[in-house]
Amino acid sequence: MVTTGAGAPSDEPRRGSPETTQQPAKKTSRAGRDLRAAIAVGVGIGAVLVATLLFAPRCWVVLCAGAILVASHEVVRRLREAGYVIPLIPLLIGGQVTVWLTWPYRSGGAVAGFGATVVACMVWRLFMQDNRKRPEPFAGSPSANYLRDASATVFLAAWVPLFASFAAMLVYPKDGAGRVFCLMITVVASDVGGYAVGVLLGKHPMVPAISPKKSWEGLAGSLVFGITAAILTATLLAHKPLWVGALLGVVLVLTCTLGDLVESQIKRDLGIKDMGRLLPGHGGLMDRLDGVLPSAVAAWTILTLVR
Structure with a gap:
């Protein structure tokens, strides 16, 4: 799966991340990409997708499931770096359930999997410890920023596994x-x-x-x-x-x-x-x-x- 949007990729500044360390400059295109690497990776991904769809179309579901596993983990890691408390385990498991239920149950399976994921994540977040420094009585309390974290989790569950289930259903x-x-x-x-x-x-x-x-x-x-x-x-x-x-x-x-x-x-x-x-x-x-x-x-x- 390869995409950006209209025009060139965005150029958000890096802040508050280990990636801010100085590294040797790489040759980039006018749009800010390492164009050779981007083309090589894009061609490789494209070849895998074409081969899968031509010779084993149902394996497309496997690719979708694997992609959302990695993508969900990436976003959760970034959110946690920013201070969000996101329940990773139910989100990853629920994402797999959401995609794989489309095989026997199509859209009904996707909706059921998404709903179950949301419920599991909301309950799981209730018992997660927020260890950031906060004034009493919220220090170390699971209730700190519950609404913010739960909202971000539900958004992520829709953005990645639910949307990916529609990609799976195409095949x-x-x-x-x-x-x-x-x-x-x-x-x-x-x-x-x-x-x-x-x-x-x-x-x-x-x-x-x-x-x-x-x-x-x-x-x-x-x-x-x-x-x-x-x-x-x-x-x-x-x-x-x-x-x-x-x-x-x-x-x-x-x-x-x-x-x-x-x-x-x-x-x-x-x-x-x-x-x-x-x-x-x-x-x-x-x-x-x-x-x-x-x-x-x-x-x-x-x-x-x-x-």
């Missing part, structure tokens, strides 16, 4: 592999178009307070590339009418861009640049899933409900 119909290709190819095309046009022509920032390097020109590039890719994949691989492909393209570009902006804002709130360093040239896995996850919800909705 179950007879043309499931084609539907997953619709999602992934459109998201990648949107990313590439936004990145290229944003770097070459970007002059008008979209939301400089959140992501200074994203431009309206980049969004236009994302729309052109993304809609073209969606029309081709939806008509050829998912056997949908041309207008459905065009609708899919517009919606996926918008959800991909908004997903990236949401994560950029979260990273700004936390004072970090990346969720992790797992993928050279990209950051953490969650930095590549930020646009894919909400786009998976949109893709499943359109390809399932729109005839």
Whole structure:
């Protein structure tokens, strides 16, 4: 799963993190990426996805389950560094339950798994110790910041495992592999178009307070590339009418861009640049899933409900 949003990646400053230590400078593109590493990692991930969908489509669910395990852990680690008290164990187990229940029960399984995860996390947080220095009577009390921590946990349970369950559900119909290709190819095309046009022509920032390097020109590039890719994949691989492909393209570009902006804002709130360093040239896995996850919800909705 690979994505950013329209234009270039965001450039949130690093603060309050071990990653602030001085390291040798690396060659980066104008947009701030280690472009060679980013391309190599992207091609490698793409090859794995293509091979999986061509030869063992149901293994897509395995990839989704593994991805949310890593991504959830990345976000929890960052939240804990910022002082949040997040129940990791029920979140990780519940995330797996949410995705795997889609295999026998489809959308009903996803909703049931998400609900059970939320309940388990809310109860678990009641008994977690908050050891940060606080005035009495809240010092060391599980009640300190319960509402904040529980809200962040519920948000995370929806953002990663619930949204990923929609990606998993794409593969179950007879043309499931084609539907997953619709999602992934459109998201990648949107990313590439936004990145290229944003770097070459970007002059008008979209939301400089959140992501200074994203431009309206980049969004236009994302729309052109993304809609073209969606029309081709939806008509050829998912056997949908041309207008459905065009609708899919517009919606996926918008959800991909908004997903990236949401994560950029979260990273700004936390004072970090990346969720992790797992993928050279990209950051953490969650930095590549930020646009894919909400786009998976949109893709499943359109390809399932729109005839």
